[in-house]
Amino acid sequence: MRELSLNILDIAQNSISAGASLIEIELVEDRTAGDLLIGIYDNGKGMSEEQTASITDPFFTTRTTRKVGMGIPLFKMAAEQTGGSFEIYSKLGEGTRVTTHFNTGSIDFTPLGDIRSTVITLITMNTDRDFRFTYRIDGKEFALDTRELKEILGDVPLDTPDVVEWMNEYFKEQTELLLQ
Amino acid sequence: MKSLAELNAIREKAKSTMTVRDDNTELKRIVVGMATCGIAAGARPVLNEFVNEVARRKLDGVSVSQTGCIGMCQYEPIVEVFIPGEEKVTYVKMTADKVAKVVNDHIVNGNVVEEYTIGAIAK
Numbered sequence: 001m002r003e004l005s006l007n008i009l010d011i012a013q014n015s016i017s018a019g020a021s022l023i024e025i026e027l028v029e030d031r032t033a034g035d036l037l038i039g040i041y042d043n044g045k046g047m048s049e050e051q052t053a054s055i056t057d058p059f060f061t062t063r064t065t066r067k068v069g070m071g072i073p074l075f076k077m078a079a080e081q082t083g084g085s086f087e088i089y090s091k092l093g094e095g096t097r098v099t100t101h102f103n104t105g106s107i108d109f110t111p112l113g114d115i116r117s118t119v120i121t122l123i124t125m126n127t128d129r130d131f132r133f134t135y136r137i138d139g140k141e142f143a144l145d146t147r148e149l150k151e152i153l154g155d156v157p158l159d160t161p162d163v164v165e166w167m168n169e170y171f172k173e174q175t176e177l178l179l180q
Numbered sequence: 181m182k183s184l185a186e187l188n189a190i191r192e193k194a195k196s197t198m199t200v201r202d203d204n205t206e207l208k209r210i211v212v213g214m215a216t217c218g219i220a221a222g223a224r225p226v227l228n229e230f231v232n233e234v235a236r237r238k239l240d241g242v243s244v245s246q247t248g249c250i251g252m253c254q255y256e257p258i259v260e261v262f263i264p265g266e267e268k269v270t271y272v273k274m275t276a277d278k279v280a281k282v283v284n285d286h287i288v289n290g291n292v293v294e295e296y297t298i299g300a301i302a303k
Contacts, residue, residue, distance in 0.1 A: 156194040161235035170182040
């Protein structure tokens with residue numbers, strides 16, 4: 001993957017398939033320490049211990065069409081090649097939590113890329129689910145929560161063009177503020 | 181600066197222009213493969229461009245959605261177009277640049293863009 005935000009999109013798709021009604025994506029960057037935490041947490045159907053243990057094996061997949069599943073192994077590799085870490089915790093009936101750390105100073109650190117596009121694609125393609133995106137850089141925070149947006153919008157769907165445009169602009173402005 | 185308060189105005193505006201779609205009208209469907217293979221090959225910008233192009237042209241009765249692995253990973257990003265009463269068309273190795281032509285020629289005017297289809301590209 002050319003961008004970590006593509007890995008995030010890919011992992012979040014697993015949460016969608018697991019029937020999650022709420023998917024939380026968390027980015028926490030400590031620029032002084034050169035550490036980036038990426039967390040993807042869902043309340044989907046979860047996995048058994050056995051499944052969780054084999055999830056990082058590319059030749060393990062629950063899919064029946066093919067015998068390989070590359071999403072999790074690729075994400076794990078992206079973290080570990082920077083000297084970072086990858087952890088997955090899952091419980092049947094409760095959900096799954098994926099937590100990764102990246103050393104941003106590593107030459108093998110994949111750039112985060114277009115995270116806005118990832119988050120907005122997820123939101124607009126899955127208006128029946130809720131997403132909470134939190135981005136924290138050196139203590140400053142920006143959060144976008146679809147539950148909050150839905151409360152204001154009532155029955156106007158999140159994939160209405162005007163709403164999508166608003167989300168894009170809002171996201172752009174808020175992340176620029178964080179990066180200042 | 182954008183604020184959450186602006187969503188109220190969007191809501192009011194949307195309410196006044198919202199049209200009730202007849203559930204019996206069959207949608208033209210654009211489906212983008214978004215499994216690991218598709219995403220790695222560049223499906224995200226393709227999907228976004230379809231959404232934007234459909235919104236820009238204010239096309240009614242067209243849906244853009246995503247699906248899992250279509251099964252031909254080497255040809256990703258793959259886009260399938262379903263038009264009621266017609267055979268499915270599979271576009272392969274799509275890019276955001278090719279989207280406008282597919283929407284204009286195929287979705288709006290009904291002419292399949294042969295050069296982007298799997299028949300033209302897969303040898």
